[in-house]
Amino acid sequence: MKILEIKDLSFEYTKNIKVLENINLEINSEDFLAIIGPNGGGKSTLLKLILGLLKSKDGSIIKTLKNEQIGYVPQNTNLNTDFPITALEVVLMGHITAKKRIFGYAKEDISCAKYSLEQVGMKGFENRKIGDLSGGQRQRVFIARALCSNPKVILLDEPTASIDVKGQNEIYELLKQLNKDICIVVVSHDISVLLNYAKKVAHVNKNLVYHSLENIQENIKTTDEHLCEVELLSALGKTQVCCDHKH
Numbered sequence: 001m002k003i004l005e006i007k008d009l010s011f012e013y014t015k016n017i018k019v020l021e022n023i024n025l026e027i028n029s030e031d032f033l034a035i036i037g038p039n040g041g042g043k044s045t046l047l048k049l050i051l052g053l054l055k056s057k058d059g060s061i062i063k064t065l066k067n068e069q070i071g072y073v074p075q076n077t078n079l080n081t082d083f084p085i086t087a088l089e090v091v092l093m094g095h096i097t098a099k100k101r102i103f104g105y106a107k108e109d110i111s112c113a114k115y116s117l118e119q120v121g122m123k124g125f126e127n128r129k130i131g132d133l134s135g136g137q138r139q140r141v142f143i144a145r146a147l148c149s150n151p152k153v154i155l156l157d158e159p160t161a162s163i164d165v166k167g168q169n170e171i172y173e174l175l176k177q178l179n180k181d182i183c184i185v186v187v188s189h190d191i192s193v194l195l196n197y198a199k200k201v202a203h204v205n206k207n208l209v210y211h212s213l214e215n216i217q218e219n220i221k222t223t224d225e226h227l228c229e230v231e232l233l234s235a236l237g238k239t240q241v242c243c244d245h246k247h
């Protein structure tokens with residue numbers, strides 16, 4: 001099912017300097033879409049437009065979802081890890097109805113937050129301080145926070161930045177599990193990891209070039225731990241992957 005359609009979308013922060021130009025993209029409920037591209041290419045801007053945090057005058061974004069059905073895991077979550085807040089409290093922050101009352105959170109909000117932690121493999125960590133968790137565990141907590149509103153799609157901006165290769169794979173395995181029920185859209189530079197999980201790739205560098213990966217993933221697997229973006233794009237080019245884009 002189509003959940004989002006972007007048509008002829010352009011965006012500029014500064015007048016006459018386009019950061020995104022003529023973007024066309026369709027996202028379906030079962031997708032695992034990787035958004036790749038160089039620094040400053042416009043990936044985060046595209047996510048913010050999808051989330052409605054930025055608005056554009058040019059083009060349209062048609063969503064069949066309510067805003068609360070879109071989960072978001074931002075880049076470099078700006079959380080002071082010295083702040084004495086527990087994993088459970090971080091997750092509760094993502095619960096739209098959760099309000100701290102005089103005697104604490106409502107029982108149903110707490111059980112929902114606990115279930116989200118369980119979904120990301122963090123059962124038993126509810127009362128651990130967020131600052132005491134590893135980078136990978138902390139990222140799972142932020143994914144649990146996004147899961148709280150029962151989203152149909154989760155957008156993640158560089159979810160594995162500063163996490164080691166083992167931790168990256170664990171996060172992507174988790175996303176693969178979640179993708180059984182939820183559409184996943186990930187901005188990432190971790191090309192080799194993404195290759196094993198993404199079903200589609202959108203390369204964003206002001207324009208958007210779309211690739212379906214389904215039939216070529218096997219061909220471009222390498223023994224290297226890290227496949228750089230140039231190698232990936234060259235592999236995509238060699239295998240003549242069809243792109244439904246206009247240059």
Ligand SMILES: Nc1ncnc2c1ncn2[C@@H]1O[C@H](COP(=O)(O)OP(=O)(O)OP(=O)(O)O)[C@@H](O)[C@H]1O
Nearest residue numbers: 013014019037038039040041042043044045046204
């Ligand atoms: N708030 C802003 N005001 C003005 N320009 C901005 C703003 N945010 C981003 N930009 C500019 O827009 C362009 C795209 O930035 P964006 O953060 O979307 O790129 P990105 O592909 O996500 O980059 P990275 O991979 O480095 O995170 C860059 O040139 C950036 O400097």
